[in-house]
Amino acid sequence: xxSRIDRIKKQLSGASYKLTPQRExxxxxxxxxxxxxxxxxxxxxxxxxxxxxxxxxxxxxxxxLLNELNVVDKIQFGxxxxxxxxxQEGAAHFHHHLVCIECGAVDEIQEDLLEDVEAIVEKxxxxxxKDHRLTFHGICYRCQEDK
Amino acid sequence: xxSRIDRIKKQLSGASYKLTPQRExxxxxxxxxxxxxxxxxxxxxxxxxxxxxxxxxxxxxxxxLLNELNVVDKIQFGxxxxxxxxxQEGAAHFHHHLVCIECGAVDEIQEDLLEDVEAIVEKxxxxxxKDHRLTFHGICYRCQEDK
DNA sequence: GATTCACATAATAATAAGTATCAAAAAGAA
DNA sequence: TTCTTTTTGATACTTATTATTATGTGAATC
Numbered sequence: 209x210x211s212r213i214d215r216i217k218k219q220l221s222g223a224s225y226k227l228t229p230q231r232e233x234x235x236x237x238x239x240x241x242x243x244x245x246x247x248x249x250x251x252x253x254x255x256x257x258x259x260x261x262x263x264x265x266x267x268x269x270x271x272x273l274l275n276e277l278n279v280v281d282k283i284q285f286g287x288x289x290x291x292x293x294x295x296q297e298g299a300a301h302f303h304h305h306l307v308c309i310e311c312g313a314v315d316e317i318q319e320d321l322l323e324d325v326e327a328i329v330e331k332x333x334x335x336x337x338k339d340h341r342l343t344f345h346g347i348c349y350r351c352q353e354d355k
Numbered sequence: 356x357x358s359r360i361d362r363i364k365k366q367l368s369g370a371s372y373k374l375t376p377q378r379e380x381x382x383x384x385x386x387x388x389x390x391x392x393x394x395x396x397x398x399x400x401x402x403x404x405x406x407x408x409x410x411x412x413x414x415x416x417x418x419x420l421l422n423e424l425n426v427v428d429k430i431q432f433g434x435x436x437x438x439x440x441x442x443q444e445g446a447a448h449f450h451h452h453l454v455c456i457e458c459g460a461v462d463e464i465q466e467d468l469l470e471d472v473e474a475i476v477e478k479x480x481x482x483x484x485k486d487h488r489l490t491f492h493g494i495c496y497r498c499q500e501d502k
Numbered sequence: 503g504a505t506t507c508a509c510a511t512a513a514t515a516a517t518a519a520g521t522a523t524c525a526a527a528a529a530g531a532a
Numbered sequence: 533t534t535c536t537t538t539t540t541g542a543t544a545c546t547t548a549t550t551a552t553t554a555t556g557t558g559a560a561t562c
Contacts (some may be wrong), residue, residue, distance in 0.1 A: 226529085228539065248520080263541040268520065284431045288549080289519070306482050317480065321472045326491070328468060334496040335453050335462075343488045344473070349481040373558095375510065395548080410512040415549065435520080436548070 212239060212297070219277050233259045234270040238280065238294050245283065245291040245305075245314050285314065285343065302339055308348035315348065359386060359444070366424050380406045381417040385427060385441050392430065392438040392452075392461050432461065432490065449486055455495035462495065 216235055217227040227235075237254045238246070246254070252267045271292050274280040280292045281302055296303065296318060304317040326337050363382055364374040374382075384401045385393070393401070399414045418439050421427040427439045428449055443450065443465060451464040473484050 226538080228528090230540070249518095261541080263543095265521080265542080266540060269539085282433065284433060286429065286431055306476070306480060309485060315480070315482075317476070321475060325468045325472065329453070329464070329491060333453060333462070333464065334499065335491060336494040336499060337491050338456060338493040340492065341488065341490045344476060344482060344484050345487065346485040347483040352481065352483060373509080375557095377511070408512080410514095412513080412550080413511060416510085 215297070216274075216279055219279060220273075223277060225273065230255075230259065230262050230266050231270050231273075233262065234267055235274070235279075238274075238292065242294050245285075245293055247289045247291050249289075251292065283341070302341055304342040304344070306344050306346070306348060308351055309345055310347055310351035313348050313350065362444070363421075363426055366426060367420075370424060372420065377402075377406065377409050377413050378417050378420075380409060381414055382421070382426075385421075385439065389441050392432075392440055394436040394438050396436070398439065430488070449488055451489040451491070453491050453493070453495060455498055456492055457494055457498040460495055460497065 213227075213232065213235060220227050220231070225231075233255050234251060236258075237251055241254065244250075248264075248268055248271055251271065252262075252264050255262050255267060271280065271282070275282045275292070278295060281295050283291050283293055283305070285291065285305070285307055299318075301320055301322075304319075304321065306315040306317065308314075322340060322342065326340070329335055330337055360374075360379065360382060367374050367378070372378075380402050381398060383405075384398055388401065391397075395411075395415055395418055398418065399409075399411050402409050402414060418427065418429070422429045422439070425442060428442050430438050430440055430452070432438065432452075432454055440450075446465075448467055448469075451466075451468065453462040453464065455461075469487055469489065473487070476482055477484055
């Protein structure tokens with residue numbers, strides 16, 4: 209955990225930004241809630257629990273910065289809110305999501321399932337792929353059991 | 356064209372909605388701009404050219420309704436605006452998009468490239484897929500030529 | 503034909519996510 | 533120290549979208 213913070217610190221300083229206490233608090237919240245897909249508001253409320261004086265704008269700025277440095281991914285599932293998701297270390301590509309239309313849960317698929325598809329797209333559409341977003345909408349295993 | 360409007364009319368009446376003049380004007384704009392990915396504002400401005408008395412809220416409501424009936428798909432590319440895209444007739448699934456990070460162009464892939472991937476996800480994650488969203492970000496063929 | 507009645511609409515107010523502004527504080531550099 | 537740059541917090545603002553509300557409309561019933 210500490211080592212991940214250190215590495216993020218290096219990424220920041222590499223781009224001549226500092227890991228200020230506010231930024232560190234924000235990063236810690238993201239690390240502690242890695243499973244979730246927090247909105248900026250969610251992050252703000254969680255950060256505020258430990259650092260009550262932090263401002264909402266600072267959280268937005270930090271998330272924006274982390275997104276530019278590819279530390280987090282900014283995603284939209286269509287509910288009108290941006291969500292911020294820590295990128296797996298070393299992951300070249302965005303991971304995939306399973307959004308349950310019953311309960312709203314969002315699960316992640318870390319595996320890259322798209323290599324074959326990307327090869328086809330690059331060739332057939334002559335498109336140089338840099339990243340992708342893949343989300344499946346359906347019924348998660350939990351809601352299937354409930355039936 | 357007229358036949359497509361007729362079929363959309365049937366879809367509406369099947370769900371006990373009417374194809375009012377305002378709704379028809381909105382659908383026509385979508386049909387005439389099928390290649391584009393219009394925002395609600397875009398649609399509103401285009402509809403207004405022919406039906407100056409239409410209200411923005413009506414356009415929003417119509418787009419929302421068409422989305423619920425799966426006539427259009429509501430998509431977000433991350434620029435803060437929802438865009439509305441006519442679904443190909445008979446298409447069970449959402450089509451895919453190629454978003455160029457240089458020029459912003461959005462191209463479409465109508466083919467379903469995900470059958471194999473979906474089979475894996477359904478089995479391995481025990482997730483019953485209803486729909487999917489797949490967007491590639493990269494450099495389109497036009498911008499590659501410009502180099 | 504007049505009268506209901508449910509649905510649609512236009513106008514506009516309200517909401518909420520996100521951004522811009524700006525003065526003050528913090529952190530370096532000199 | 534003093535000067536300069538970066539960062540921050542508070543808050544005003546913007547903008548997409550939604551809610552409200554009074555009005556309109558067209559089919560169904562009297």
